Amino acid sequence: MKIRRYKKVNRNLNFFMTNFGFRKPYQLLTDGTFCLAALNNKVNIANDIPKYLQGEVKLITTSCAIVEMENLGPKLNGALAILKNYVLHKCGHENKNIPGFKCILSMVSNGNPNHYMVCTQDRDLQEKVRSLPGVPLIFLHMKTPTLEQPSEVSVKKAHDKTSNLAQSELDKLNELKEKEGLLLYTVYCLEPVFISMITRTIKYKAVKGHRISFNCTLDLSEKVSSVKAKMLEDLKDTMVESKVQKLTYWGHISIGTAEFLGTTFLVFLSCLGACRGMQGDGMSSMHASFAAGLAVTVAIQIFAHISGAHVNPAVTLNALIVKQIGWYHLPTYLLSQVLGSLSGASLFVSVTNTKYLEIPDDGNGVCVNAIHDDLTVFQGLLVEILLSIILNLAICSSWDARNSDKLDSVSLKIGLLVVVLNLGGAVYTGASMNPCRSFGPAVLSGDYTNHWVYWIGPIVGAAIAAVTYRVLYLKNFK
């Protein structure tokens, strides 16, 4: 199971355990629709669900649910056979059975005293269950079991409960704090405010103005800890993760080397691919476009999990705006990218015969991005801005936590996207979209014609894309 999925289940389970007293083995109140879906999708309920919930389960049904399945005819015999294996809990309708969904609802109403989790594919029943506080809902999404996140009424109920406890606990904590001289913080509700796909961390903010301390010692009295045990588990995780978040010396070195090498490879490979002298006069712009795009693939494939493989100051700015990185990351990223840019261009120059590097009187330096003669500088600038907007929107989407299940081959996807942008934009401006792609070659060839365009264009484009994405798509998303 993916780590994100694992954490999500745990978070949801913890919520029900802390606030509604759920315990293992979980009691799964199952209806025929769930068994049918499991059968059709070849899901082994007794095997897969405990794995998913990471704990023993007790599979339970009612006589009403079974009678309903029997009445629906032989087509459902397979699902019926599964359901009949489950423990029968008395629902009180044994003499006069009622429809399955009504029966299950009657079992979980009045505060769900038996701590049932309802397993159903029946949309109407699901909707009704969501309106009852403290009733977890499990369904199959194709083959995948899903424990739905707590419904609004459950969250509200839990919040009301905690608010009532807050004052007495707060007093108790303050008392303890003075007595033990320990730094103690109550965390009533943790709200994720910072989700980073790169460092795989979630930073929480405590609601009600309580600051989370990352190095406090938690030593709570038995009573308090029993109420808040699960919350504090969560807080401990936060502490560990936040230590990772604060970059250590080695953290800077690994990010710095990754960005340096990534940018070096990007510039080196792009320049090799764009060197007409070596590739021959028949070289098409398509050749250079693929070389530039797939060089991005190389950098992402090797370094994305280390530093995010920005290899581009504009992308780093984007990452800062959408909170993928913090301010304290910035110097490391920028410095290594600029050095990588120079190193990539130097490597290219050192392996290429000088006769191919000479700048013709009316031409541009080899591998130096230039605006087409038939365009004005401002048209060139606009092209760089527009291409950078598209590139950076795509990058934002690849960072979006909602996209975490579509990260396969992300290096290829972004690489091909850069190919597309190059296929169109290369003849216009060289489709740089990256100040570091342009900087090294400009320095090495001494050709700074319109060089500012290749800084301003990508940076403005990245900022527009990042702000747009953040305001339109991230604002209300947690």
Ligand SMILES: [Zn+2]
């Ligand atoms: Zn019943």
